[in-house]
Amino acid sequence: MASKLIVSAFILLLSLGFSCTPSMKENPQEQKSLQSSPSESDPLPSWREGKTKQAIMDYVASVTDPNSPHFIPVPDRIATFDNDGNLWAEKPLYFQLIFAMDKLKSLADQHPEWKKDPVMKAAIDHDTEALFKYGEKGLMKIVLASHANTTGEEFEQEVLQWIKTAKHPSLNRPYTELIYQPMVELVHFLQKHKFKTFIVSGGGLAFMRPWVEEVYGIPRDQVVGSTIKIKYDDHGEQPVIRRLPELEFIDDKAGKPEAIYKFIGRKPVFASGNSDGDLQMLRWAALGTHQSFMLLLHHTDAEREWAYDRESAVGRLNMGLTEAPMKNWTITDMKNDWKIIFPPSDSK
Numbered sequence: 545m546a547s548k549l550i551v552s553a554f555i556l557l558l559s560l561g562f563s564c565t566p567s568m569k570e571n572p573q574e575q576k577s578l579q580s581s582p583s584e585s586d587p588l589p590s591w592r593e594g595k596t597k598q599a600i601m602d603y604v605a606s607v608t609d610p611n612s613p614h615f616i617p618v619p620d621r622i623a624t625f626d627n628d629g630n631l632w633a634e635k636p637l638y639f640q641l642i643f644a645m646d647k648l649k650s651l652a653d654q655h656p657e658w659k660k661d662p663v664m665k666a667a668i669d670h671d672t673e674a675l676f677k678y679g680e681k682g683l684m685k686i687v688l689a690s691h692a693n694t695t696g697e698e699f700e701q702e703v704l705q706w707i708k709t710a711k712h713p714s715l716n717r718p719y720t721e722l723i724y725q726p727m728v729e730l731v732h733f734l735q736k737h738k739f740k741t742f743i744v745s746g747g748g749l750a751f752m753r754p755w756v757e758e759v760y761g762i763p764r765d766q767v768v769g770s771t772i773k774i775k776y777d778d779h780g781e782q783p784v785i786r787r788l789p790e791l792e793f794i795d796d797k798a799g800k801p802e803a804i805y806k807f808i809g810r811k812p813v814f815a816s817g818n819s820d821g822d823l824q825m826l827r828w829a830a831l832g833t834h835q836s837f838m839l840l841l842h843h844t845d846a847e848r849e850w851a852y853d854r855e856s857a858v859g860r861l862n863m864g865l866t867e868a869p870m871k872n873w874t875i876t877d878m879k880n881d882w883k884i885i886f887p888p889s890d891s892k
Contacts, residue, residue, distance in 0.1 A: 587733045589883075590726040596881045599874050600730065603837045607813070608737045614835040616813055618738045623814035624804060624825060625731065627745035627752060627769075629859035630818040630841050631760060633722040635850045636714070637672065638858065640751050643706050644690040645670050664689070684791070691748065692772055692789035699787055700754045707755050717889055720759050725887045727816075727841075731760055739814065742766045744804060746796035746821060750787070768803045770795045800825035812836075818843070819859045823867065830871065838873035840864050845879035 582589055591597040607616040628634040648658070649668045658664035663682040666675035667690075675682060691699065711718055731741050741762050743752060749769035757764050773788040795803050801824050804812065815822075815829040818841040826838045842861060843852050854862040868875050878885065 582729055582732065587736070588726065588729050590729055592881055592883055594881060596874055596876050600733075600837070600839075603814075603835070604733065604737050607835055616834045620810060620813060620834055621734075621737070621739040622808065622810045622812045623731075623734050623739045623741045624744040624800075624808075624812040624816070624829070625727070625741065625762075626817040626819070626822045626825075627743050627747050627756075629843070630816060630822075631724060631727050631731075631743070632719070633712075633724075633849065634859050635852075636858075638747075639719050640747055642713070643703070643710070643751065644686055646706060646710060647690040647702065648686060688772065688789040688791070691750070692787045694787050696750065696774070696785040696787060699750055703751055703754045717886075720755060721889055722886055723759060724841075724882075725884055726882045728760055728887075730816075731762060734814065735761065740766065742768060742804075742808060742812075744768045744795065744800050744825060746770055746794065746799075748772075749795075768795060768800075768807050770799075796821045798824045801828040804828075815839070816841070817864075819861050820863045823864055826864075826873065830873070838868070838871070839876060840868050840873060841876045842878060844877050845882075845885065847879075848885050849878060851879075 588597055588600070591600075606612045606614045607621070609615060625631055628638055632639070645667045648664065649670070652658055652668045655664075658668060663675065663678050663685050666672075666678070666682075667686040675686070678685075694702070707718070707720055712722060715722065735741055743756060743760075743762055743766065745752065745768070747769050749767060749771050752767050752769055753764040756762050756767055771792045773790040773792045775786045775788055777784050777786050793799065793803070800822065804825065811832040812825075812829040813832060813834045814837045815826050816839040817823075817826060822840075826840070830836050830838050840861070842865070843850055843859070845851060852859065852861075853865060854860065865875075867873075876882075
C-alpha cells in the first residue's frame, strides 16, 4: 500500500531497492521566488517561463473566457490530480508503505507473535528486500494489519500523528514538506479560476483525507482513493465506523476513471498524473465534450529530486512517454520546467 494502498502498486515494488539519494540542491536565486505569493501577473512563480507554463496559462485563459469558443461552464470545470509522484514525492518507497511499517513497529511489543512471522518481522525491521520476497500476499498482510481493526477516528489520529512527526529516511524532512511547490501553485491557480480540484490516487482514501486540505488546499471530501471495507457499528453508546481487514477498491489504472464516474459524476477537463497507472484516467478525460488538458509529470531531475521513468519500479512512466506526444498531451520536464521542486523547509 505505500502511497498506493493498492496491490498492483505493491507488485511494482518487488524489484525495488532503496535508490540513491539526490543532492536536493535548489538554486538560491530561484528559491527567492517562493518567498512571495503568486500574483495576478504570475500565478505560477515556481514554473520557468517556457512552453509548458504557457500552455497551462493559455488553456485556463481560453476555457474561462465567456467569449471563447472553448468556454467551459463552472460546473464542468473538474480537475483531477494523482498524488504519489505527482503532488508529492514517492521515492525511495511510497510514503504510505513507510507509514504501514512504522505503525507495525510501534505495535510490535503488543504482538510478540509477529516476531515469529517472517513477513511481519521484515516489516517491523523495515527490511524491504526481505519483505518484497513474499510478494503480493505478504504486502497485503502488512497493509491490512496496519490499516484495519480500528475505528475511522482512531486511524485518522494515527495518520495525523505520523505526518507530524515522521521524516523522510534520507532527506530528513517531514513528508508534508516533500510536496511539489509548482504543482501546489497549479492547484491554487485552477481553484482561483473556479475549477473544482480532486485528488484521484491509488493511495488510501483514509490515509490522505486527514492532511490534504491543510497541505494542498484540496478539501478532504474531494479525495478519491483506494479503500478497505468498513462497517457501521452502533453497539454501545457511541456509533463508530470500523475498518475491516479486507480490501474493497483499488483506485489505480482502470479503477481511476471508474471511481471518477462513480464518486465525482463529471468527466475531468484537466487531468494530471506521472505514471502509467494514470493513463486510463487521462485517456478517458481527454475524450470529453469540452476542451481538455492532459498533463504528465516526467521526473528528470536527478540532482534536486530523482530521475526515473520507463524502468522504475515506483512510478513507472513508459507507455505514457510514448503516448503523450502522439496525443498532444503536455509533459512537464521537472528539471527544465521548474525553478524549484520543494518549498523551503520549516523544519529545524
